[in-house]
Amino acid sequence: MKIDRLIGILSILLQKDTATAGELARQFEVSGRTIRRDLEELSRAGIPIVTRQGVGGGVSIMEDYKVDRTVFTTGEMKDILAGLRSLDSVNGTNRYGQLMEKLSAGSSDFMTGDQSILIDLSSWYNASLAPKIQMIREAIETKRELEFLYFAPKGESRRTIEPYYLLFRWSSWYVWGWCRARQDFRLFKLNRMEELRLLQGHFQKRFAPAPDLRNERIFPGGIRVRVIFAPECKWRLVEEFGRDCYVEQADGRLLFQADYTDKEELLTWLLTFREKARLLEPKELREELRGILESMWKNYS
Numbered sequence: 634m635k636i637d638r639l640i641g642i643l644s645i646l647l648q649k650d651t652a653t654a655g656e657l658a659r660q661f662e663v664s665g666r667t668i669r670r671d672l673e674e675l676s677r678a679g680i681p682i683v684t685r686q687g688v689g690g691g692v693s694i695m696e697d698y699k700v701d702r703t704v705f706t707t708g709e710m711k712d713i714l715a716g717l718r719s720l721d722s723v724n725g726t727n728r729y730g731q732l733m734e735k736l737s738a739g740s741s742d743f744m745t746g747d748q749s750i751l752i753d754l755s756s757w758y759n760a761s762l763a764p765k766i767q768m769i770r771e772a773i774e775t776k777r778e779l780e781f782l783y784f785a786p787k788g789e790s791r792r793t794i795e796p797y798y799l800l801f802r803w804s805s806w807y808v809w810g811w812c813r814a815r816q817d818f819r820l821f822k823l824n825r826m827e828e829l830r831l832l833q834g835h836f837q838k839r840f841a842p843a844p845d846l847r848n849e850r851i852f853p854g855g856i857r858v859r860v861i862f863a864p865e866c867k868w869r870l871v872e873e874f875g876r877d878c879y880v881e882q883a884d885g886r887l888l889f890q891a892d893y894t895d896k897e898e899l900l901t902w903l904l905t906f907r908e909k910a911r912l913l914e915p916k917e918l919r920e921e922l923r924g925i926l927e928s929m930w931k932n933y934s
Contacts, residue, residue, distance in 0.1 A: 635671075638661050638663070638671060639671055639674065639675060641660075641661060642657060642661070642668070642671055642672070642675065643675060643680065645657065645660070646682075646692065646693060646694045647694060649693075650693060651685070651689075651690070651691035651692065651693045652691055652692055652693070653690075653691040653692065654668045654669060654672075654691075654692060656691075657692070672684075672692060680694060681694060681695035682694060682695075683695050761824075762806060762823055762824070765806075765823050765826060765829055766799065766806065766823070768829050768831060769796055769799055769808050769823075769829075770799065771831065772796045772831055773796050773797065773798075773799070775835065776795075776835045776836055776837075776838055777831050777832055777833070777834070777835055777836070778793055778794065778795055778813075778831075778832040778834060778836055779793070779794050779795075779796050779808075779810070779829060779830070779831060779832070780792070780793045780829070780830045780831075780832055781821075781826045781827065781828055781829045781830065782826070782827045782828045783821060783825055783826055783827075784825040784827070785825065786897075790814070792812060792813075792814060792821070793812075793813040793814070793832070794808070794810035794811060794812050794813065794819070794821070795810050795811040795813075795836045795838075795839070796808050796809075796810040797809055797810050797811070797818075797841040798810075798841070798843070798844070800820075800844070800846070802846055805822055805823070805824065806822070806823040806824075807820050807821060807822050807823065808820075808821050808823065808826075809821075809841075809843075809844045810841075811839065811841070818841065818842070818844070820844055855892065855893075855894060856892065856893040856894065856896060856899060856915065856918075857890075857892060857914065857915065858889070858890065858891050858892070858893050858899065858912075858914065858915070859888065859889070859890050859912075859913040859914040860888075860889040860903065860910055860911065860912050860913060861882075861886050861887070861888060861889070861910070861911045861913060862879070862886065862887040862889055862906065862909060862910050863886060863887075863906075863909035863910075864885040864886060864887065865909065866887065866906060866909050866910065867879075867887060869906075870887060870889060874889075874891060878890070878891055896918065899918070900918065900921065900922055900925065903922065904925075
């Protein structure tokens with residue numbers, strides 16, 4: 634993309650005394666003529682580009698302009714690279730890594746072995762997620778409505794939204810947009826969206842507040858849970874809720890206490906522990922869980 638190349642050229646010229654048009658052309662894999670047009674565009678944007686002919690000549694930025702010769706410190710570049718590589722893990726490409734290599738202007742020390750943070754946002758659903766993310770990004774950039782079939786606990790429905798933000802939260806991808814059916818902003822999980830289609834018309838962008846994703850806002854609690862777990866469940870409790878979620882009893886068993894929002898999710902979670910968990914409270918859910926187990930027994934007897 635042209636804007637990527639312009640930013641890359643500016644970054645290189647801020648870090649180096651002089652660069653030739655040929656070097657820049659090879660770096661960005663374009664012709665010398667294209668580089669010259671890019672330099673002219675940077676000049677029109679107010680960047681004081683200086684060109685010197687002959688031996689030792691080349692392209693540079695006027696010395697007085699260089700308050701700081703480095704756009705980013707090495708530490709900042711490492712953090713940016715970690716973030717860009719995480720986007721590559723979603724898209725299944727090396728697009729952002731290649732962009733960062735161009736911006737680094739040959740500083741390979743942190744591009745390879747010295748990179749200590751590696752973020753992989755890919756998932757088991759990466760093959761289906763990548764095209765969804767690409768389509769949603771296009772819809773956001775071009776201000777086009779998005780239509781899809783959405784699967785929710787209360788059933789599936791056709792939705793049309795004005796998309797505004799792509800979000801990665803709670804280990805999943807979401808899109809935040811104005812829902813035509815609800816006449817309000819809603820959060821949609823990408824794994825539940827199917828048959829995505831970009832509509833032809835363009836929407837007039839409205840003020841879109843950032844979604845309130847505080848845990849107490851999305852997961853307000855309401856179900857006070859007490860469970861006794863076998864000692865061998867400790868690792869899962871620590872991983873999922875932290876060390877303070879249980880009190881170890883004299884016999885080694887673990888008394889777990891927490892607030893839950895979704896009853897179905899709670900019952901499903903407890904069943905994954907099989908006989909190693911015993912629900913104490915609330916009592917009405919004990920009875921419901923007993924009924925589920927009796928029905929399962931009938932299915933397998």
